[in-house]
Amino acid sequence: MYKISIIGAGNVGGLAALRLISERIGEVVLVDKLKGLAEAKMLDLKDSQALTKQDYYVKGTDDITQIKDSEIVIITAGLARQPGMSREDLLIKNAQITQEIAGNIKKFCTSSIVIVVSNPVDILTYLTFKITGFKPHKVFGMGISLDAARFANLIAEELNLSPNLVETVVVGSHGEGMLPLPRLTKIRGVDLDKFLDAEKISQVVKMTVERGAQIVSLLGSGSAYFAPSAAIADIVKAIVKDEKRLIGVSCYLNGEYNLKDIYLGLPARIGRSGIEQIIPPELNSEEEAVLNKSVKKLREHIEVIRKFID
Numbered sequence: 342m343y344k345i346s347i348i349g350a351g352n353v354g355g356l357a358a359l360r361l362i363s364e365r366i367g368e369v370v371l372v373d374k375l376k377g378l379a380e381a382k383m384l385d386l387k388d389s390q391a392l393t394k395q396d397y398y399v400k401g402t403d404d405i406t407q408i409k410d411s412e413i414v415i416i417t418a419g420l421a422r423q424p425g426m427s428r429e430d431l432l433i434k435n436a437q438i439t440q441e442i443a444g445n446i447k448k449f450c451t452s453s454i455v456i457v458v459s460n461p462v463d464i465l466t467y468l469t470f471k472i473t474g475f476k477p478h479k480v481f482g483m484g485i486s487l488d489a490a491r492f493a494n495l496i497a498e499e500l501n502l503s504p505n506l507v508e509t510v511v512v513g514s515h516g517e518g519m520l521p522l523p524r525l526t527k528i529r530g531v532d533l534d535k536f537l538d539a540e541k542i543s544q545v546v547k548m549t550v551e552r553g554a555q556i557v558s559l560l561g562s563g564s565a566y567f568a569p570s571a572a573i574a575d576i577v578k579a580i581v582k583d584e585k586r587l588i589g590v591s592c593y594l595n596g597e598y599n600l601k602d603i604y605l606g607l608p609a610r611i612g613r614s615g616i617e618q619i620i621p622p623e624l625n626s627e628e629e630a631v632l633n634k635s636v637k638k639l640r641e642h643i644e645v646i647r648k649f650i651d
């Protein structure tokens with residue numbers, strides 16, 4: 342069984358653990374630096390075994406050394422967004438936390454695949470890549486597959502059909518700079534504009550971009566965790582089962598769209614070795630302009646956290 346460590350046993354980490362163990366994707370080590378939290382979640386999860394008639398392979402601890410030799414490490418540690426707080430506001434605090442965690446991953450899990458979830462995800466994935474020194478195909482971020490799922494759900498609601506029939510593409514940075522691509526969105530192979538007019542499409546795109554903030558504002562404290570944990574489990578499953586499936590992840594660019602040394606969300610084939618192929622969709626000039634705008638912002642943010650790398 343794969344050893345999968347989740348660092349950060351909060352809302353996203355705890356629920357990701359449940360999904361991974363109940364789908365038997367691997368055995369999970371849940372770690373949180375808050376004393377007792379991960380252990381409490383482990384006990385609670387184990388207490389459900391007799392009810393669900395399943396065996397749960399899960400450990401909960403505040404001892405980071407327990408991640409040793411994990412095949413996959415997922416970083417969900419950090420602060421969640423509060424109402425009125427942008428993902429970027431979290432930058433410094435979460436960079437500090439990620440710096441410490443990435444150092445431990447480098448020390449204890451020399452050959453693991455690392456999936457970064459904490460926000461701002463594209464920046465923290467870059468930081469994790471730099472600190473671990475792992476190969477780029479083994480360090481990537483979860484973000485735009487969640488955005489694509491939200492886009493699919495909103496289209497499905499608009500058309501009153503199942504989200505399973507909707508195939509969406511979202512690229513770019515996870516957050517306000519994301520770029521949903523209705524032009525490449527299909528419903529059972531048929532272009533979206535056969536179903537919705539331009540005005541409706543741009544409304545749904547706007548709702549997709551704002552979905553995270555909408556949930557933050559309604560929750561009053563913290564951010565989304567049901568769909569994010571499902572997006573994590575989806576990626577981990579693709580690795581463990583060597584599916585080589587196309588999933589949008591934040592990946593290290595080396596020439597795609599003439600961009601280098603940055604992490605950005607693009608569709609990639611995910612399998613046992615992590616990212617097996619990046620498949621950047623062709624963009625028109627308008628889309629490229631949106632992408633370049635968020636790249637500029639990401640580069641500025643990288644400069645803000647550069648002190649944690651050097």
Ligand code: NAD
Nearest residue numbers: 349351352353373374375418419420421459460483484569
């Ligand atoms: P949460 O506050 O419920 O949990 C975070 C946990 O991290 C806390 O339990 C905290 O004690 C722990 N933690 C802090 N520093 C730590 C350290 N050094 N080592 C171990 N644990 C540590 O937050 P959440 O809702 O679970 O969200 C977690 C992160 O995921 C946030 O940064 C959030 O913005 C991000 N997130 C990202 C996406 C995405 O699409 N990429 C989606 C949802 C949430």
